[in-house]
Amino acid sequence: MADHLRFQHFARFLVDTFGVCRVFDVAGGMGKLNQELTALGCATTTFDRRHKRLPVTYAERDFTLEEPCEADLVVGLHADGATRVVIEYAAKHRLPFAVIPCCADNGMPYKPWMRHLTELAATLGYAPQESTLPMRGRARIIWAKAR
Numbered sequence: 001m002a003d004h005l006r007f008q009h010f011a012r013f014l015v016d017t018f019g020v021c022r023v024f025d026v027a028g029g030m031g032k033l034n035q036e037l038t039a040l041g042c043a044t045t046t047f048d049r050r051h052k053r054l055p056v057t058y059a060e061r062d063f064t065l066e067e068p069c070e071a072d073l074v075v076g077l078h079a080d081g082a083t084r085v086v087i088e089y090a091a092k093h094r095l096p097f098a099v100i101p102c103c104a105d106n107g108m109p110y111k112p113w114m115r116h117l118t119e120l121a122a123t124l125g126y127a128p129q130e131s132t133l134p135m136r137g138r139a140r141i142i143w144a145k146a147r
């Protein structure tokens with residue numbers, strides 16, 4: 001089961017790793033990661049389809065590669081079907097990224113999905129790294145600084 005502290009832990013990791021910056025929070029659900037990042041000084045936009053959500057900057061739509069780039073960092077926390085596009089979008093705009101993968105978009109089990117995403121990032125020119133947050137559930141982060 002996902003840890004309710006995941007938003008706080010990931011927000012702290014992002015600021016410690018990438019600094020305070022403009023963040024695209026892809027598949028952000030209700031906007032809880034946005035709330036944590038905003039509290040740490042990051043101007044954050046969440047992309048998701050949720051009608052019921054927190055009062056944060058929110059784009060109520062699917063995130064695609066066509067989204068205009070107004071961010072310094074793109075992230076996805078348990079972003080399911082949008083995890084791959086986070087990495088592809090980052091590569092398109094030469095941005096750093098961080099994802100905490102959960103379910104695959106193609107039915108792949110967790111470990112091969114993690115390998116696949118790491119290989120995708122490497123193929124797109126990144127030197128992907130892995131960190132793990134101190135929390136229950138899927139807690140492994142794949143991340144990279146800009147190419």
Ligand SMILES: C[S@@+](CC[C@H](N)C(=O)[O-])C[C@H]1O[C@@H](n2cnc3c(N)ncnc32)[C@H](O)[C@@H]1O
Nearest residue numbers: 027028029047048062063077078079080081082
């Ligand atoms: C497991 S939920 C995680 C939500 C939140 N990040 C969290 O940790 O609670 C996955 C979310 O991905 C969203 N999603 C899937 N594909 C998306 C896309 N292309 N663009 C934006 N959101 C997407 C769904 O609407 C859903 O809210």
